[in-house]
Every structure is written in C-alpha cells, then in structure tokens.
Amino acid sequence: MKSLVLSSFDMTYLPTIGFFLFLAVYLGALLWTFRKFGKKHYQEIAKSALNEGQIYER
Amino acid sequence: MSSPHNENLETFSYDDKIVKLFVYATLFWGFVAMLLGVTIAFQLADWKVNMGLEWMTFGRLRPLHTNAAIFAFAGNGIFAGTYYSLQRLCKARLFNDFLGRIHFWGWQLIILLGAVSLMLGFSTGKEYAELEWPFDIAIAAVWVIFGVNFFGTLKRRREKHIYVAIWFYIATILTVAVLHIVNSLALPVDLMKSYSVFAGAQDALIQWWYGHNAVAFFLTTPFLGLMYYFIPKAINRPVYSYRLSIIHFWSLVFIYIWAGPHHLLYTALPEWLQTLGMVFSVSLWAPSWGGMINGLLTLRGAWDRVRREPVLKFLASAVTFYGMATFEGPLLAIKSVNALGHFTDWIVGHVHSGTIGWNYFMIAGVLYYMVPKLWKTQIYSERLGNIQFWTGTIGLLLYIVSMWVAGITQGSMWQAIDPSTGNLLYPNFVETIVRIVPMYWVRAFGGVFVLFSFIIMIYNLMKTIVNAPKDVKEDVFQAPPLNFKSDGHDSGHRKLEGLPLIFSVLSVLAILVGSAIEILPSLMADDFIEKKEDVSPYTPLELLGRDIYIKEGCYVCHSQMVRPMVAEKLRYGKPSMAAESVYDHPFQWGSRRIGPDIARVGGKYPNMWHYKHMLDPRAVTPDSIMPEYPWLFKNKVNFKLIQKKMEVMTALGVPYSAEEIDKGYETAREQANEITEGLAEFGVSMDMQDKEIIALIAYLQRIGTDIGQEDEE
Numbered sequence: 001m002k003s004l005v006l007s008s009f010d011m012t013y014l015p016t017i018g019f020f021l022f023l024a025v026y027l028g029a030l031l032w033t034f035r036k037f038g039k040k041h042y043q044e045i046a047k048s049a050l051n052e053g054q055i056y057e058r
Numbered sequence: 059m060s061s062p063h064n065e066n067l068e069t070f071s072y073d074d075k076i077v078k079l080f081v082y083a084t085l086f087w088g089f090v091a092m093l094l095g096v097t098i099a100f101q102l103a104d105w106k107v108n109m110g111l112e113w114m115t116f117g118r119l120r121p122l123h124t125n126a127a128i129f130a131f132a133g134n135g136i137f138a139g140t141y142y143s144l145q146r147l148c149k150a151r152l153f154n155d156f157l158g159r160i161h162f163w164g165w166q167l168i169i170l171l172g173a174v175s176l177m178l179g180f181s182t183g184k185e186y187a188e189l190e191w192p193f194d195i196a197i198a199a200v201w202v203i204f205g206v207n208f209f210g211t212l213k214r215r216r217e218k219h220i221y222v223a224i225w226f227y228i229a230t231i232l233t234v235a236v237l238h239i240v241n242s243l244a245l246p247v248d249l250m251k252s253y254s255v256f257a258g259a260q261d262a263l264i265q266w267w268y269g270h271n272a273v274a275f276f277l278t279t280p281f282l283g284l285m286y287y288f289i290p291k292a293i294n295r296p297v298y299s300y301r302l303s304i305i306h307f308w309s310l311v312f313i314y315i316w317a318g319p320h321h322l323l324y325t326a327l328p329e330w331l332q333t334l335g336m337v338f339s340v341s342l343w344a345p346s347w348g349g350m351i352n353g354l355l356t357l358r359g360a361w362d363r364v365r366r367e368p369v370l371k372f373l374a375s376a377v378t379f380y381g382m383a384t385f386e387g388p389l390l391a392i393k394s395v396n397a398l399g400h401f402t403d404w405i406v407g408h409v410h411s412g413t414i415g416w417n418y419f420m421i422a423g424v425l426y427y428m429v430p431k432l433w434k435t436q437i438y439s440e441r442l443g444n445i446q447f448w449t450g451t452i453g454l455l456l457y458i459v460s461m462w463v464a465g466i467t468q469g470s471m472w473q474a475i476d477p478s479t480g481n482l483l484y485p486n487f488v489e490t491i492v493r494i495v496p497m498y499w500v501r502a503f504g505g506v507f508v509l510f511s512f513i514i515m516i517y518n519l520m521k522t523i524v525n526a527p528k529d530v531k532e533d534v535f536q537a538p539p540l541n542f543k544s545d546g547h548d549s550g551h552r553k554l555e556g557l558p559l560i561f562s563v564l565s566v567l568a569i570l571v572g573s574a575i576e577i578l579p580s581l582m583a584d585d586f587i588e589k590k591e592d593v594s595p596y597t598p599l600e601l602l603g604r605d606i607y608i609k610e611g612c613y614v615c616h617s618q619m620v621r622p623m624v625a626e627k628l629r630y631g632k633p634s635m636a637a638e639s640v641y642d643h644p645f646q647w648g649s650r651r652i653g654p655d656i657a658r659v660g661g662k663y664p665n666m667w668h669y670k671h672m673l674d675p676r677a678v679t680p681d682s683i684m685p686e687y688p689w690l691f692k693n694k695v696n697f698k699l700i701q702k703k704m705e706v707m708t709a710l711g712v713p714y715s716a717e718e719i720d721k722g723y724e725t726a727r728e729q730a731n732e733i734t735e736g737l738a739e740f741g742v743s744m745d746m747q748d749k750e751i752i753a754l755i756a757y758l759q760r761i762g763t764d765i766g767q768e769d770e771e
Contacts, residue, residue, distance in 0.1 A: 014575050018334060021571055022312060022341065029308040033301045045219050046296035049287055052146045053216075053535030056069050 067536040068216065072145040074432050074532075076158040080138035081429060083166060084421060085516050087130035092509040094123040099502035101685070102652065103495060105675075108685035113177040115685050117611025121188040122176045127413055128186060128276060130169045135421035136280040137161070137204070140227055142428055143287040144211055147221045149537040153210025157203050164200040168193055180250045183608035183644050184265050186272050187241055191252040194242035201238065205231050212558050216537045220558060222303040226283030228558065229311050229565045233275040236569065241268035245706045247699065251605070253706055258639030259327055260580045262647055266321035267577060271569075274314040277412065281420050282310075282349055285377060288424050289356050292369045298355035302348055309345040311565060313338050316572035320391035323400065324621035325647060326636035331576060332393070338572070339391030346384035353377040368443025372423030375451065379415025383408065398469040401617055401651040403494070403501075407461025414454045414508055422446070422515055429519050433526035438518050446514040453507025456500055464497035473625040482628050487654040492681050590637035593764040595712045596757070598700045598726035603757030605703075606695075606750050607646070610687065617648030618657040618761065631658035631762070638764055641712045653684060660763035665733055666740050668755045690751040697748070700726050729756055 101107040101116045108115050145152055152158050172189045181188040189197070208231055212224070241264055244252035256264050290297050297303060319327060319335025354377055357364060364370040386408045390399050399405060430437050437443065471490040474483035484490055596604060607613075620626050622633040634657050639645050648655075663671075670677045673691060675684040700722040708714045718725070727747075733755055734747035746752060 014330060014334060014579075018316060018338065018572065018575055022309075022338075025312045025568065026305075026309050029305050033304045038301070042300040043296070045221060046290070046300040048217055048219065049147060049221050049223070049290050050294060050296065053070075053149045053537045054067075056534040056536045 066538055068539050069534050069536050070149070070151050070216075071532050071534050073152040073155050073158060074142070076152060076155065076162060077138050077142045077428065078432055079162050080134050080141065081425060081432070081519075083134040083162070084131060084138055084425065085519065087126060087134055087169065088418070088421070088512055089509075089516060091123060091126035091131040092505070092512050094119055094126055096502065096505040096509050098123055099498070099505045102683060103498040103502045105683045105685050110686055110688060112179070112689045115610065115687070117614055117685075118177055118179060118181075120614045121181060121185075121611055122173055124186055125172065125176065125188060126169070128272065132277055132413070132417050132421070133165065135417075135424065136230075136276075136284075137165070138428070139284045139288070139421075139424045140208070140280065142432075143223055143284070144208065144227065147217065147224055147287065148211055148215030149217055149535065150211055150214045153207045153214060157207045157210075161200055161203045161207060164196070164203065168196050168200065175250065179609040181608055181611060182244065182252065182254065183613055183646060184241065184254065184261075184268075185613075185649060186269050187238075187265070190250050191242070191244050191246050192249065194238070194244075198235070198239060198242075201231070201235055205235070209558065209562075216540050218540060220561065221287070222297070222300065222307060223283040223287040225307050225561070225565070226279045226286065228562055229307070229569075230275050230280040230283070232562055232566050233271065233279075233311075233315075233569050236566070236573075237268045237271050237275065241265060245709055247703050247706050251699075251703075253703075253710060254644040255710060256645075257641060257643045257710070258645050259325075259636040261643070261645040262322055262325065263319065263327065263331070263577060263580050265645065267315075267318040267573065270318040270321055271315055273412070274317075277417055278314070279311070281376075281380075281417060282306075284420060284424055285349075285353050285373070288427055289353055289373050289377075292367075292373060292423070292427050293357060293360050293363070295356065295360070298352050298358070302352045306345050306349040306352060308568065310342075310349065312568045312572070313341050313345060315569045316576065317342060317391065319576065320396070321649065322647075323391070323393050323396045324623065325619050326634050326639075334576065336391050336393055339388045341388075342384065343388050347381060350377055350381040350384070353380075366440070368437070368440055368447060369423050369426040371444070371447050372419045372426060375447070376416050376419035376423060379411055379419060379454075383412035383416055386411065397621075397623065398473070399465060400621075401649070401655075402465035402469040403461040403497070403650075404465025404469065405650070407458045407465060410461070411454070411458050414450070414457070418450070418508070418512070422450075425515070425519060429522055433523050434530045435522060435526035438521035438525060442514055442518040446511045446518065449507050449514065450511030453504045453509075453511060456504030456507065460497040460500035460504060464494040464501075467497075468494050472629070473623070475625060475628070482625060485629065487629070488679055488681050491652070491683055495683070590635065590765065593637050593640060595641045595707070595714055596760060597729055598704060598718075598722040599729040599753050599756040600760045601703055601707070601757075602695050602697070602700060602726060603753035603755070604646075606690070606754045607757055608644075610690075613646045613648045614650065615648075615652035615684070617651050617655045619647040620655055620657045626655075630655050632765060634762075635765060638762065641707070643707065643710055643712070653682075656758070656761055658762040660759050660761040665736055665755050665759065666742075668758055669737055669742065669751060672751055672754065687751075690754060691746065691749055693750045694748050695726075695730075695750055695753045697723055697726055726753075 097107070098116055098119050101119070112118075141152060141158070172193050175190060175193070176188060180190050182190060208227065212220070243255045245255060246252040254261055286297055286303060316338035317335055319331045320339045323332050323336065354374065357370065357374055360370070364374045389395055390405065390408060426437060426443060468490045471484045471493065475481065476483050618634070618639075620630045620632065620634045627633060639647070667678055671679070672687045674686055675682040701719055704714045704719045704722050708719065730747045730752045733752050734742065734744055737746065738744055
C-alpha cells in the first residue's frame, strides 16, 4: 500500500514543498523577531552574556 | 544555598576544573590531529613516506586524521568552551561534577582506543564515521552524559532567558545525537566488524546527510555558539544584533539539514534529491553570512584592538574564514561548478579553510580568552600569540591556494577532450596526478606552518599556566534565584526562550522536516532505485575481499561512481546506476579521486596486473603515487568468518540462500584456488591462495561487471 502511494507520488513536488516550508519558517522568525516592543528586551538579553554574576566577598 | 548577608541572593561557584581538563585535551589532540595531517600530506607528495608499514598507510591514517581533527581536537575545544560559557550564562554550577569527569575521561578513552583501532584497520568504511559499533555505542553513551549535564545545568539556571549561544549548543547536542544514531545503525559480525543496515544509494544518502551535518552541527553550530559568547565577552560589548541572531539560528538550523545531497551531485541518486540539495545549499548563503556579519559588526569600533590582541585577532579571522568557507560551500554545490570541483582537491582546500580557518582559529581565540581567566593570570606572551597567528595564516593560505590550483587543474584535465578526435586529451589518469604533485608539496609545507603555529600556542599557553599563581582561591558568585513568574510582557519567542524543553522540541522538528522529506522516500518507495535482474550478491570470496578493501581505506582515494558525463564515459565506461550497489553494505562511492575511479575496473586488467599493482604500483603504472601493500601478500584471510558474514548480509536483505551460506567456506576456497592457479602460470606460488591479496583481486575483478555492455545502447 505505502509503495503504491509513494510510487504514484511525484517527487518533484518535494523541493517546492521544502521551499515553502523554509519560507514559512524564515518569514515567521523574521516577523516574530521584529515585532514592536522587543528592542529593549533583546538589548537586555544581549547584555546578560556579559554578566558572570556578582563576586561574593567572604 | 543562601547567602548569610542577603536572603535574596544565592552563592555559587563554577566548575572550572572540568574546563581546564578539556583545555589540556584540546591542546594535546590538536597537536596529534595536525601532526597526522602533515604526515599524510607528505605521503601524497611522496609515496615513500608510507614507509611500507601496514598501520602507517594513507588509507588508514587519513580517517585517523579526520576523526582526530573533528572529534578529538574540535570536540574537546567545543566541550571546553561550552562548559565555560554555559555555567556563566546560566549563573549556575555544572549540574554534576562527577558526570563531567565521566564525560571527559570517557571521551578521551574513546579517542585513544578508536585511534588504535583505525590504525589496525578496523573501519566501517563510512567517512567521518569509521569507528566500529562498540565505539558508536560508547560515543552515544558519553554524548547522553554530556546532554544530561548540559540540560541539568540549564534547569538549575539563575537567568530566565536562554542566551542565543545556548540555543546553538542545544541544536548541536540534539542533532548530533540523531545523526550519529541513525548513521551508525549496523548489524555486528563480531566485536570489531559490522555492516551498515543501509545499502547503496540509501546508504549514500544517509551517510552524506550525516557527513554534511557533522560539518553543520559539530563544526558550525557549536562554534557559532562560542562566537556569540566569546566575541562579546572579549570586547566587552553586546552582540551587534540580537534579533539577527534569532533569525540566524532558526534559518540556519532549518536549512542546513537539507543540504547533504550536494555531496552526491551527478551520482546515481534521484535527480530531484540532487536539485533539492543544491537549492538549499545555495540558500545557506543567507543565514551563514547573516551570522558572519553579526559577528564582525560586534567588533565595530574596536579594530585597533583586533590589530594588537591575539584573542580578537583569532576570533575576527575565524569569523572571516567562516564567511569564506560558507561562500565557497554553496558555490561548490551548484551542479555546474560541482562537475569541475567534485572528487578534486578543491574540496579538500574548502574543507580546510573551514577546519583550520574557522575551527582552529576560533578555538585559539577562545583558549587565549579562557586560559588567563581560568588560571587568574596574564597571557605569557602576546607577541608569541601574534607570531602564531601569522604563521598559521600563511600556512593556511599556502594550503588553500595550492588545493585550489591542484583541484581546478586536475578537474579541467579530467574533462579535457581533443576536439579533433573526440578523445580524452589526458587519457592516462596518472598524468593528471603528476601535474599536481608540486602543489602537494606546497600543501605539505603549508601544513607544517599550521602545525608550527599550533606548537607556538601550546608553548605560550603552557608557560601561561606554569607561571600562574598557585594558591588562588576559587571565585564565589552571588545572583538572585530564578523567578519563573512572568513580568507580564513575555509573549511568543520570549516565552520560548525561557522554556528549554519546548525550544528543544522545536529545534528537533526543524531538523527533522528536511531529514524526513529527503530520506523517507528512499526507505519506503520501492521505485526509488531502478530494478536490474542481473545484479547479484557478491560471492563469498568477493565479500571477504570487499572487507579488505574497506579495511585498507581504499575508498579515501578511489571512487566507485562514474558520473553521467562525456569525459567520464570516455575514461571509465558506462555511468554508474543505483541498482549496481543495492547489496553494498556499506556503499563505497567515495568522495575523492587521488587515484582513478574503479566503478568499472572489474575485468579491465588481468589478475596478474592487480597482483603486481598491489605489490609495487609503479611496476605497472609508472609515476603512480599509490603506496605498496606488501602485507596483503602475508596476511591470511579469515575464511572461517564467511558464513557469519553471509548470515548478517542475509539479515540485511541480501538474497543468499541457505545452501549458499552453508557452502560459503568451500565456495570461497574454490574461487581463491582458481584465481591462484591462474597466477601460478606467471610464477606465483599456490601458497598464496589463502592470502588477502587473492580475496582483494576477486573483489576488484567483480566491481562494475553486473551491468553488462549490452546495456550500452
């Protein structure tokens, strides 16, 4: 059954499907990232990499 | 644990001892990997450097070099940088110190024993995954331990949001696990021999899905994680665009996994898969360069420091070489360019611009940053760091340029056709090798420069460590505990960044989409490979001979894939078909032609030619650079294993009958006797019939003979 289904499936559609999947993921990430109100938040996260924690003086 | 002074703050320290252990291992294995690289470079320039020693031949040392460079050198460097940055980004000590020690010593033991096994000739015959099945299981176990320690640390973090470097580490851990497990699926024959469960075109697809993404998820994503942490730290400035890093991550993770088939352009793989691999490879330009630009722009306004400080010099150059390598990769994946570059040294040059320029330089930058901080001291000599940089850069440029010249020269010569006769202009393959041997010398000396630069770094860092103060106490830090309560502004991706489990699931989904679309049809559709009635399984002796072919690493120099091109048909014969390798566990299509393709070598020469060729290649092919294989004339074939091997092959779908398996030993002996009798007419002793050379000749004479010349039309 699965062989019958797959053998009648035109594999040339797969690159097209792949392209649209990529486009959806890419545009999704793009729109999500550049939404309003995110700038300050992302600046804070970016700065967090520089902070290793406050040294505790015993 | 709470501070006695402030109830809102917790005190903690970092496990830097594990980072130090991985630093030492990186330095040691980096030296070993580069020494091996230089050794095999000289072996190609002068075959006598193979020294006639079984364990020293190019076919065995080349897999050792690649595995050492990727998994020992880069692997230890990744672990050092990851453990250092992860703890600091999470503001939490490593989840479990003991697991960290198991991870460290387990990894070193695998590398050490794996290196010995490769030199002894135990190999699966799959590039960058040559280690046999017990090692595969051990690698998976140690990787899981690494994963447990990683995610355990993430769980106890004191920072709500997971910084972008950690995303790249997560993608690395999960994807490498998937790639390693799937590609290593095999049925064992004995403790050190197994056959891949995949065969022929399916195996090729799985192997290069793994091989390409080993580059992507072992040599790229973890290093991008290191880039996103160490460049901002070294320059004390946030990354240029955090938003760009998010887009960089998702687009790279999604696209990379699709690009594997570009290693199989013009092969017997279905056309639509080749096109898919090419298109997604070209698409990789965007995220790769987005990431590179993000890294370089983080350095804006500090280029004066880049000129002075070795840390920034190495980091900036690494990112630049990343840009170069990720420009060249998609370029080589375009079919028309690939037609020229594939199987040539151009690919070798491209790979080394990545592994030396990107990986080595990034590790050097990370080590120069971490070592003074870990040992609480100053770098021993910035001048030595700068000398190392220039020595390494000159060596790398000599390497890359010589390989460009060699690759384009040889590729052009292979395809050159005399317009007046329609024949090949250089019909003798060895002509095309002789022409590029001077470039092999340039490459070898370029490698010496790179190795020397690494030795300078070892000296510089060891002096730094030795001169460091000895009685320094471990730093203790304070940070507030993690508050999971939302501040009311979190939504979408921000929430996702705080949820490692969901984030991990989405990352895996991103890589599984491409994997499934490319691989599943090959496993499920019966018409994926054309049917050929006259393709039959190997005889027992041919099967034994094939294992010797794999043991000696013949596939690192000889392809078994005639591409459908005029020049290839003229040189080798009928283009290869997927049906021809349906019983090949594993496939042996190869990726480089240091010697000619041998997909149609069966019946091309008499047995005695092969006998002489393996004993002294220059006796039949003057100017050949192939090593001699005198041990094949001394080592005996283990005929007793043939039945077991045939049973395993049968379990994998090869149609041996019960009778054929029962008579496997006798059949193999008979064929060996027959071949040796033919050789005896030229003075060869009948005592040779149980030697490895006879089984190897049987296999070589079989290759490519199933598809008869009647199919020519």
